[in-house]
Amino acid sequence: xxxxxxxxxxxxxxxxxxxxxxxxxxxxxxxxxxxxxxxxxxxxxxxxxxxxxxxxxxxxxxxxxxxxxxxxxxxxxxxxxxxxxxxxxxxxxxxxxxxxxxxxxxxxxxxxxxxxxxxxxxxxxxxxxxxxxxxxxxxxxxxxxxxxxxxxxxxxxxxxxxxxxxxxxxxxxxxxxxxxxxxxxxxxxxxxxxxxxxxxxxxxxxxxxxxxxxxxxxxxxxxxxxxxxxxxxxxxxxxxxxxxxxxxxxxxxxxxxxxxxxxxxxxxxxxxxxxxxxxxxxxxxxxxxxxxxxxxxxxxxxxxxxxxxxxxxxxxxxxxxxxxxxxxxxxxxxxxxxxxxxxxxxxxxxxxxxxxx
Numbered sequence: 001x002x003x004x005x006x007x008x009x010x011x012x013x014x015x016x017x018x019x020x021x022x023x024x025x026x027x028x029x030x031x032x033x034x035x036x037x038x039x040x041x042x043x044x045x046x047x048x049x050x051x052x053x054x055x056x057x058x059x060x061x062x063x064x065x066x067x068x069x070x071x072x073x074x075x076x077x078x079x080x081x082x083x084x085x086x087x088x089x090x091x092x093x094x095x096x097x098x099x100x101x102x103x104x105x106x107x108x109x110x111x112x113x114x115x116x117x118x119x120x121x122x123x124x125x126x127x128x129x130x131x132x133x134x135x136x137x138x139x140x141x142x143x144x145x146x147x148x149x150x151x152x153x154x155x156x157x158x159x160x161x162x163x164x165x166x167x168x169x170x171x172x173x174x175x176x177x178x179x180x181x182x183x184x185x186x187x188x189x190x191x192x193x194x195x196x197x198x199x200x201x202x203x204x205x206x207x208x209x210x211x212x213x214x215x216x217x218x219x220x221x222x223x224x225x226x227x228x229x230x231x232x233x234x235x236x237x238x239x240x241x242x243x244x245x246x247x248x249x250x251x252x253x254x255x256x257x258x259x260x261x262x263x264x265x266x267x268x269x270x271x272x273x274x275x276x277x278x279x280x281x282x283x284x285x286x287x288x289x290x291x292x293x294x295x296x297x298x299x300x301x302x303x304x305x306x307x308x309x310x311x312x313x314x315x316x317x318x319x320x321x322x323x324x325x326x327x328x329x330x331x332x333x334x335x336x337x338x339x340x341x342x343x344x345x346x347x348x349x350x351x352x353x354x355x356x357x
Contacts, residue, residue, distance in 0.1 A: 016220060020241075023212050024248050030205040031061060031252030035269075037199050038253070039260050044191050057257075057265065058272025060203045061249035064210030065273075066280045068245075071211055073287045078296060079303050080217055081284055082134075086310040087243025089127055089274045093317035094348050095247070095254050099266060100341035102258055106331070107338025109267075109324045115172055116267050117325045122165040123274035124318045129158060130278050131311040137297035138304040148294045155282035162279040206249050213245040247273075274318070306355060313351030320344055 038057050065088050072081035099108050109116075133154040140147040220241060250273050257266035288296040297304075324340035331339045 011219075016216070020213070020216055020220075020245065023209050023216065024245055027064070027206060027209045027213075027245070027248040028252040030202045030209070031249035032256045034060065034199065034202045034206065034249070035253035035256035035265070036260070037195060037202070039257060039262055039265060041191060041195060041199070042262075042265065044195075055272070056199075057253050057269040058276055060199075060206060061253055061269060062273045062276035062280070063203070063207045064213065064245075064247075064249060065277050066283060067207050067210045068213060068217065069280050069284050070287045071215065072217070073284045073296070074291060076293075077221070078284075078288075079306075080221055082297075082307050083310060084217070084243050085277050085280055086127075086130075086307055086314055088247050089123070089277050089314035090310060090317055090348060090351065091243045091247045092250055092270050092273050092277075093314070093321055093344055095251055095270055096267075096321060097337075097341040097344045098251065099254060099258055099263075100338050101336075102255065104336040106336075107324055107329060107340050108263060109321065109338070109340060110328045110330065111263075112267055112325070113264050115169065116264075116271060117322065118172055119165075119169055119268070119271035119275065120318060120322050120325060122169070123271050123278075124315060124322060126158065126161060126165070126275055126278040127311060127314050127318065129161060130281055131308060131315075133158075133281075134297060134304060134307055134311070137295075151285055151296055155285040158278060159282045162275060165275060210245075210249075217241060217245065274314075309351065309355050313348065313355075316347050316351070317344055320347065 035057065041056070065085055068084055069081040072078070072084065096108060100106075133151070136154075137147065137151065140150060250269055253269055254266035257263070257269065285296050288294075320340055320343050324338070329339055333339060333342050
């Protein structure tokens with residue numbers, strides 16, 4: 001952290017937030033370029049926008065959650081890691097409201113691929129599975145081997161569930177592509193090596209900037225804010241600031257996809273990112289074991305209730321999107337926003353206020 005190196009113990013709050021802004025700007029620029037490259041790749045390979053968004057964009061733009069979570073776990077701040085994961089799942093859904101604000105015309109979920117109903121439902125199931133493990137771990141004695149074996153089994157269950165969901169989505173997309181080919185067949189074009197190189201470079205920039213953000217988040221969680229007279233705390237910083245910071249790639253790539261007219265690419269990125277975020281939890285368990293920490297969740301220092309609030313907020317937001325994808329309402333608010341976008345915004349704000357209070 002440059003600001004802490006410069007100011008040492010007398011670190012002013014404005015310098016810390018300025019550094020957060022600069023690093024966030026780097027992530028936004030890299031994410032925007034990456035989205036344009038992914039859209040071009042989908043055209044060359046004749047792959048649907050939803051699928052390329054789910055696999056390529058979602059994986060790369062979710063690497064910040066993996067890197068920041070692993071970094072936070074390594075330095076012993078599990079609350080920051082879990083807050084970032086569940087908070088990112090919640091904020092990613094808010095991006096749909098931002099997309100609606102950008103293009104208008106009511107709900108953006110009315111005319112999209114059917115595969116998004118599947119991926120959003122899978123994301124809902126994975127978040128629920130993660131919260132189930134959080135509740136059970138809170139009932140287990142952290143000093144006993146039962147907690148260790150439960151977390152291992154729970155992590156494996158999340159891993160298998162994630163891979164199974166991805167397999168089902170792949171089969172669904174393949175069947176949809178086969179049906180589309182009956183009406184329109186497009187040749188697969190050669191992808192230049194320079195495009196793959198550019199994708200790798202900007203993916204690395206996103207990952208490195210995310211590691212930087214995680215370290216800044218750890219400093220922010222213990223830094224005393226003059227206005228409120230106390231630090232913000234690890235859970236709130238993880239669920240709000242770090243989640244927003246690590247969701248910047250999703251924001252940048254989704255907005256870039258919207259400008260390119262590829263809504264399926266943007267939504268595939270959002271729902272795929274939420275699925276990958278939960279997949280990060282088994283990775284955190286591995287990091288915890290490597291660091292000599294036998295348990296990840298069943299610790300007195302972990303704020304179970306706060307994570308439940310954030311996780312349940314993410315579930316409520318996802319339920320709204322699943323319902324909107326199914327119902328496809330044409331109702332508008334202020335002649336621009338879909339009713340789902342308004343409901344998403346108020347639900348997220350309410351969840352974050354409840355967490356802060």
